[in-house]
Amino acid sequence: MIDRNQKNDRSVLVWDLPVRLFHWLLVTAFAMAWLSYEDNRYLDVHTFAGYTFLGLLIFRLVWGVFGTHYARFREFSYGPGDAIAYIKGLFGDDMRRYVGHNPAGAWAIFALIAMGLVLTVSGLFVLGGEERHGPLAGIVGFRQSVPFRETHEFVAYTLLLLVFVHVCGVLVESFFHRENLVGSMFRGTKSVATATLGVRPHRLVGATIIAVVAAYVIATFGGYLTATKEKPYLPFQGPHLVMNDPWTEACSECHLAFHPSLLPLRSWQQILKQQADHFGDDLALDEKTVNELLAYAQKNSADLEQTEPAWRMNSNIPSSETPLRITDVSYWKRKHEEVDAEVWKRNEIKNRANCGACHFDAKQGTFEDADMRIPGENAFDGIEWLKAILGGKDK
Amino acid sequence: MKLRFLAVILMGCMTTLAGLAQASVVDTLQQEYKTAGAGPFSAAKGEKMWVEKHKDAESGKEFSCQTCHTDDLKKSGKHEKTGKVIDPLAPSVNKERLTDIKFVNKWFLRNCKQVLGRECTPQEKGDFLEYLKGQ
Numbered sequence: 207m208i209d210r211n212q213k214n215d216r217s218v219l220v221w222d223l224p225v226r227l228f229h230w231l232l233v234t235a236f237a238m239a240w241l242s243y244e245d246n247r248y249l250d251v252h253t254f255a256g257y258t259f260l261g262l263l264i265f266r267l268v269w270g271v272f273g274t275h276y277a278r279f280r281e282f283s284y285g286p287g288d289a290i291a292y293i294k295g296l297f298g299d300d301m302r303r304y305v306g307h308n309p310a311g312a313w314a315i316f317a318l319i320a321m322g323l324v325l326t327v328s329g330l331f332v333l334g335g336e337e338r339h340g341p342l343a344g345i346v347g348f349r350q351s352v353p354f355r356e357t358h359e360f361v362a363y364t365l366l367l368l369v370f371v372h373v374c375g376v377l378v379e380s381f382f383h384r385e386n387l388v389g390s391m392f393r394g395t396k397s398v399a400t401a402t403l404g405v406r407p408h409r410l411v412g413a414t415i416i417a418v419v420a421a422y423v424i425a426t427f428g429g430y431l432t433a434t435k436e437k438p439y440l441p442f443q444g445p446h447l448v449m450n451d452p453w454t455e456a457c458s459e460c461h462l463a464f465h466p467s468l469l470p471l472r473s474w475q476q477i478l479k480q481q482a483d484h485f486g487d488d489l490a491l492d493e494k495t496v497n498e499l500l501a502y503a504q505k506n507s508a509d510l511e512q513t514e515p516a517w518r519m520n521s522n523i524p525s526s527e528t529p530l531r532i533t534d535v536s537y538w539k540r541k542h543e544e545v546d547a548e549v550w551k552r553n554e555i556k557n558r559a560n561c562g563a564c565h566f567d568a569k570q571g572t573f574e575d576a577d578m579r580i581p582g583e584n585a586f587d588g589i590e591w592l593k594a595i596l597g598g599k600d601k
Numbered sequence: 602m603k604l605r606f607l608a609v610i611l612m613g614c615m616t617t618l619a620g621l622a623q624a625s626v627v628d629t630l631q632q633e634y635k636t637a638g639a640g641p642f643s644a645a646k647g648e649k650m651w652v653e654k655h656k657d658a659e660s661g662k663e664f665s666c667q668t669c670h671t672d673d674l675k676k677s678g679k680h681e682k683t684g685k686v687i688d689p690l691a692p693s694v695n696k697e698r699l700t701d702i703k704f705v706n707k708w709f710l711r712n713c714k715q716v717l718g719r720e721c722t723p724q725e726k727g728d729f730l731e732y733l734k735g736q
Contacts, residue, residue, distance in 0.1 A: 461683035485682070486659075490710045556684040 218404030220305055221394040222274045223412030228266050229391055231419060232322075235259040236369070240362070249575035250441035253333060253340070254426045258419065260326035263319060265415070274405035276306035279316075284309035296382060303383055305398055311379070314372045321365045328358040336514055337575065339442060348517040438579070444572025447512060450502040452495055460487070461559050464532060465571025466506040467516040472528045474503035485530075515573045533558045545580070554581035615696075626699050627734050634723035642724075647732025650725060655716055664716045674736045691736035699734060 221229075238255035242248035270279040288309035295302055302308075307315055334342025335351020346354070380387045390396050394407070429439035447465060457463035466474060478496050481489040491499070506512070508520040522537035529535050542558075549555065554563050561568035566577045631642060652672075654663045669687060670678040675694045678687035692698045699705060709729075713721040721729070 458685075460680050461685050486715070488711055488714050490707055557682070559683050 216399070216402070217395045217397050218402055219394050219407060220276050220396045220398075220405065221391060222277060222405050222408045223394065224265070224269055224273065224408050224415060225277045226391060226394055227412050227415045228262050228269070231415070232259065232262050235262065236365070240366070243362075246575040247578055249337070250426065251576075253329075254422070256326055256329045256333075258422065259322060260330075261418075263322050263326065266319060274408065275403075276405060282307040282309075282312035282315065284312050286313075289313050296378065305396060305402055308379065311372070311375055314368060314375060318365065318368050318372065321361055321368060325358065325361045325365055328354045328361060332358050337442075338445065338514065348511060348514070438566045440566055440574070441576040442574035444513065444567055444570060444574045444577075447571045448502075448506055450498075450506075452498045453502050456489070456491060456495060456499065462561055462568055464559075464561070466503040467508050467510070467512050467571050468519055468532050469507065469529065469535075470509050470520055470523060471504055471507040473530060474507060475500065476528050477530055478503075513572055515571075549580060549582075552582050624734075626702055626705065627730050629702065630705065631727050631730060634727040637723040639723035639727050642727035642731040644728070644732040644735055647728035647730070650728065651732060655718070658718060666712070666716060668716075674733070690733065692734060693736060699730070705730075 235255045235258040239252055239259065242251040242255065269277050275281060289312070292302065292309040330340050330342055331346050331354035332351050333340040334344070335346035335348060335354060338344060376387050385397065395404075426441070429441065433439035447467060453466070454463045477484070478491075478499060481491055481496065508516040508523075511517040511520055518537045519532075519535055523529060523535055532538055550558065556563075561573075564578045564580050565573055566579070567574055631640070634640065634642075651666045654665045656663050664681070669681050670690055674691040675689050677689055679685070680687060688697075689695045690698055709721055709726055713719065713725075
């Protein structure tokens with residue numbers, strides 16, 4: 207704590223490099239997560255942001271104990287009275303200046319870290335429960351993941367509110383003390399009294415953070431650079447669902463061999479029962495084949511909820527109904543309602559049964575969130591641009 | 602050199618085999634149709650039926666074999682409803698065509714029902730085969 211009337215004539219390092227990197231990488235990850243949460247296609251971006259966020263928080267916890275002076279939690283552990291006194295002081299004459307975090311700011315930092323941990327951990331539960339990915343895959347059930355999803359969403363908004371409060375606080379303090387706090391978080395330095403000592407920059411730790419994040423970026427998104435139209439990059443690998451040669455052969459004669467996990471058993475039974483009039487066609491399957499197909503459907507139908515789409519489809523179909531088309535199920539309709547009529551007419555798609563036009567893993571039946579792309583939409587223009595630059599350098 | 606020689610022989614053998622298989626399948630089927638009282642078979646009649654349009658009773662749309670197989674048998678076609686690609690039907694560009702009796706029977710049944718709304722007669726099937734085998 208410094209008397210504000212003291213002359214500030216020296217610039218010293220207050221925020222070491224790791225603290226600054228932590229701060230701005232956390233901001234980036236938070237923004238990335240918000241921008242990517244809505245469209246399923248960017249689940250890989252969203253989980254990347256989440257893991258980065260969690261990693262940064264863990265680092266910050268360690269740095270809060272072993273880091274430089276102003277980074278240590280002990281240095282900015284203030285009681286609630288201090289925070290209230292500080293805020294009151296802002297409106298009165300007793301305006302104090304702190305070199306590190308001020309008491310109100312310190313409370314915001316602790317709240318941000320705590321909320322951030324709840325956010326990322328609940329995110330891991332959703333990822334494990336709904337998507338069957340991450341460390342909790344297979345441990346959390348589909349239905350069990352629902353409260354975690356609600357927590358995840360609620361905390362995301364709470365954190366956004368906290369960020370708003372934090373930014374407002376920074377602006378208020380910058381204005382009252384006539385100093386550029388945002389600039390300080392970039393440069394790390396503050397103008398302080400002569401007696402105040404600066405901290406070590408810890409460039410090596412900073413370089414390590416940059417290297418780890420860069421390696422993680424390459425590991426996650428590097429696949430997009432080598433992907434081609436014929437061999438697209440699949441950021442998520444779904445479970446290996448059981449395939450069956452007679453099924454694949456019989457079904458793929460006229461269309462994609464839709465995996466049995468996309469409809470309940472009663473639907474497949476009905477479809478095979480009326481095989482002589484299969485949407486206008488006579489399948490003419492012999493009895494032996496029909497029995498083989500039924501046996502396979504029984505062990506892999508949506509009722510068994512082996513995958514997220516299986517669970518969604520199955521829980522969305524009332525038990526009194528027996529849909530014969532996947533596209534008749536309301537879950538399917540809801541998931542595709544944003545796809546414009548014009549998109550369906552595109553040459554690469556043409557038909558609602560042509561799942562593989564957009565879903566790279568349609569044949570495997572896994573329908574992973576991020577493993578899709580609408581043909582003709584320049585979702586990866588940035589990647590094309592990067593490829594062109596990298597390719598140009600080679601020549 | 603030796604490898605290339607071997608490859609040429611192998612390919613020649615396979616082409617011959619495929620040709621034989623095709624000839625035998627068409628012959629077997631046509632023999633079967635003759636037993637049922639049909640014949641002789643004419644490629645010209647087969648072609649005429651191939652391009653002939655039929656009105657679908659339900660939708661009122663007109664269909665012919667060419668709706669899906671296109672007007673060039675040497676090219677890939679497309680399933681009218683699902684858009685699934687259909688490999689060329691002409692044996693001259695697709696060696697697998699007319700080599701599997703079960704396959705031929707299955708598609709005669711399906712496609713005749715789709716386009717004509719009924720199963721084809723042995724005479725019609727014989728004419729179709731006569732036309733298709735020369736493509």
